[in-house]
Amino acid sequence: MLRPWQVSLGDRIDPSRDVPIYMQIIQALIRDIERGRLTSGTYLPSSRELATILRVNRKTVVLAYEDLIAQGWLDSAGTRGTMVSASLPEPVNRQRAGVEATMSDAPIDYRYAPPPERPLALPSGPGLKLDEGAPDGRLFPADLLARAYRAAAQRASRENLFQYGNPRGSLPLRESIATMLKSQRGLPVTAENICITRGSQNGIFLAAHVLVRPGDSVIVEALTYEPAVAACRSLGANIVSVGLDEDGIDVEAVERACRRNAVRAVFLTPHHQFPTTVSLRPERRLRLLELAHQFGFAIIEDDYDHEFHFESQPLLPMAGYGPGHVIYVGSMSKLLLPALRIGYVAAPPPVIDAIAHMVSLTDGMGNTLTENAAAELIENGELRRHARKVRQVYAKRRENFAREIDRGLGDLVEYRMPDGGLAFWLRFPNTDLDTMEARAAAMGLRFAASRSFMTRDDAPRGLRIGFASLNEHEARTAIAALREAAG
Secondary structure (H helix, E strand, C coil), X not given: CCCCCCCCCHHHCCCXXXXXXXXXXXXXXXXXXHCCCCCCCCECCCHHHHHHHHCCCHHHHHHHHHHHHHHCCEEECHHHCEEECCCCCCCCCXXXXXXXXXXXXXXXXXXXCCXXXXXXXXXXXXXXXXXXXXXXXXXXXXXXXXXXXXHHHHHHHHHCCCCCCCCCCCHHHHHHHHHHHHHHHCCCCCHHHEEEECHHHHHHHHHHHHHCCCCCEEEEECECCHHHHHHHHHCCCEEEEECEECCEECHHHHHXXXXXXXXXXXXXXXXXXXXXXXXXCHHHHHHHHHHHHHHCCEEEXXXXXXXXXXXXXXXXXXXXXXXXXXXXXXXXXXXXXXXHCCEEEECCHHHHHHHHHHHHHHCCCCCHHHHHHHHHHHHCCHHHHHHHHHHHHHHHHHHHHHHHHHHHHCCCCECCCCCECCEEEEECCCCCHHHHHHHHHHCCEECCCHHHHECCCCCCCCEXXXXXXXXXXXXXXXXXXXXXXXX
C-alpha cells in the first residue's frame, strides 16, 4: 500500500542521545502531527518498513506505535496498517511546519508575567562569590546531619510518616521552634502559632500573600531586602518607600505614609537591618506598634539571623511584645544550612491557618523528613553546640574582616562595625559604584549590585558583603579583589 507521507524522521533519531530511541520516534511523530505534516487518516509505514528506514530494531518501532495508539495519536486499522487518528483536529500551527523548535527557542503564544527588570540581591555567574551574609556550610559536621536524617527516616518508617502531612509542617519541629522562640526570644507561642516554610523568603511571600491585595500599600525602607519587595509587587502591592538612619526606619515618615495610603503591611528587618546592619531603636519599635494599632497594618518582622549578635545581648523581637500586630518570620538557614530550606512563620492561629492554606495550594506540604531531621538536631542538643561553636568562629572572622577592610580599602570605604549579623555594609563615597561593579564583573567577582537594595533613586548606595563564609585567606582575597575593582 502506498504511503502518502514522506518519512523524514531519520535526521531526528540520534542513538547517542540520553532519550530512548522509541521515545525519540514518539516525539518526532507527534511533532509531525502537530505541524500538519501528518494529517488525520494518514497511513504510516509498517513497523518493519519504518524500522528498516530508521535502522533500528522492529520492536522499538512497535513499542512506539503501541504507545501512540494508547495515547490516542494513532489508530490501528487492522490489516490496513496504522494511521493517524481520525479524531484529531486540524493543526493550529501548520504555518510552522518544518521548523524545529526546542523549549529554549520556541515562540510563546500565551501571556505570562515576566520577571521585573530590577535585579534581585542575588549574585550570579562564575567567579569569586561574595554573599550577603551566608553561614559557612563547611563548619557543620556532615556526619551529624547524616545521623539526624537516619534517625528521622527510621522514625518515619516506624510511625508511617512517609505519607502526605500537615501543611503547617512537622509537629516535632514546630514544637521545638516554639520552645526555642519562647525561651530564647520571649515570643508567647506554642506549636499552633508556627508554620514551617521553605526558608524565610517563602515565609515572607506567604505572609504577604495573606495580607496584601492588589492596590494595597506596603511600606518598606529606602534600603531593604529586594526579594521581599518583589514578592509584594508580584501581588499587586503599591510599594511606599520611607527613609532610615542610624537608628532604623523613620517612624514619622511611616505615619505620614499611613495618612496618605491604605497601608496593609510594613516589612522590617529590625534586629540587623538589611542591608545596613543597624538595629531599630526600642523607642521606634514601640512607636511602630502604636502606629500598627492606629492604622490597622501588620508588621512583617524578618528576623533572619537573630542568633548572631556580638555586642551585648540581642534585642528581643517585636513579636515578643506586640504579638497581635506582628507576623514573625525566621529561618534555620543561618544556624544550620541554607540548603535545608527551613524557615518558619509565627503568628496568631487564624493567620497560621491562612498561611497553611496557601502552603497546601502551592506546595501541598513541607519536607517532613528534613524537618524531622532538624527537630532531631534541636532535641539532641547538637544544634545548640554547633551554634556556640560557630558564634565564636564568626566573631573572630568579623574582627579579621574589619582589619582586612582597614588594610585593603581604608582610604576608599566607610563602614561601621556591625553589632550582629554576618555581613558588613560598605559605603564608597568617592567611588563610582556603577564603574566599580562593572569592573568587578569583568574580573569574575560576584556580589549583589548596590542598586538591588534600593527602593528609590535617592537612597544611599553601598555594598553588603558577608564575612562569615570566608576564612582568613578568602577574606584577604576578596578585599584585594574589591580594591582592584575600585581602581
